[in-house]
Amino acid sequence: MNDQDIKLAFPKCARLASKPHKFCPGCGHPEVLKALGFAIDELGLQKKTAFGVDIGCSLLAWNYFNLDSIETHHGRTIPTMVGFKKANPDAICVAYVGDGGAYAIGAGHFLNAAIRNENITVIVVNNAVYAMTGGQEAPTTLPGMKVATAPCGADQYYMHAPELVRNVNPTAFVARGITTIQVGLRKMIKEAIQHQLDGKGFSFVEVLSQCPLNWKTMDKPQATFDFLEKEMAKTYPVKYY
C-alpha cells in the first residue's frame, strides 16, 4: 500500500493504522504522536485539524497522519500556525515542535504567542538535545549532561517552559507530560485541544521524551528510561501548571 491508498483506506481517522514510521528504534516522538492521534480522533476533529511540524525530528511526522499538514523552518511552526488560525478561525491548529525549535531559535515566537493568548495548541517534545542535528546542547539539556557540544558536561543553562508560560499567561492551559504515561498524556493533549475548541486561547503541553540515539543508550533500554523517568522528570516535573 502506498501513502494515498492508506489515506483512502482510513478516510475518517487521523491515525494511519498501518503506516511505518521513520524514527529511530525506541524514539519517544512516535509515543507523543500516538497520543496526539488518539486525542484528535476521540474528539472527532480529523477534518478540522491543521497540523504544523518544525524542522528537527518532529518533521518526520509530516506525512504520518491523515491530516492537512505543513512543515516549516526551524522554530517557525508556532507563528505559522498562528497565521493559519487567523485566516481559518474554525480550524484546530496544532504546532508540534522540538525543544530546540520552541525554546531556542523560536523562543520569541513561542513566548509572544503565549503572551498574546493565541488560540492554538503547542506541543513541545523535550528530549534535552538538538536530536536531528547530532545531539547538540539545547536550552533543556540537564546540568552535567554530556552532549556533542559539551563533552565535559553541560552548564546550568536550562529552560522551565511551562512555569514560564504560566507566569506570562494566567489563563493558558499548561501541562507537562511524559511518553511513559500514555493515558495521562492523551488526556492532557485532549484537554489542550478542547481548550482551543472552546476558544479559551493558548494551550501548551510539553512532553518529556527519550532520544536513545543521542543519549547513547540505544543498546541499553533500561538506561534510557531511567534517565527519562528519574533524571529528566526530577528537573522537569510532570504535572498540570
Ligand SMILES: Cc1ncc(C[n+]2csc(CCOP(=O)(O)OP(=O)(O)O)c2C)c(N)n1
Ligand atoms: C533556521 C534553521 N536553523 C538551523 C537549522 C538546523 N537544525 C535542523 S534540526 C535542528 C535541531 C532540532 O532540535 P529540536 O528542535 O530539539 O528537535 P529534535 O530533533 O530534538 O526533535 C537544527 C538546529 C535549520 N534547519 N533551520
Ligand code: SF4
Ligand atoms: S535522533 Fe533521537 S529524537 Fe530523532 S528520531 Fe532518533 S531517537 Fe528520535
Ligand SMILES: [Mg+2]
Ligand atoms: Mg530536541
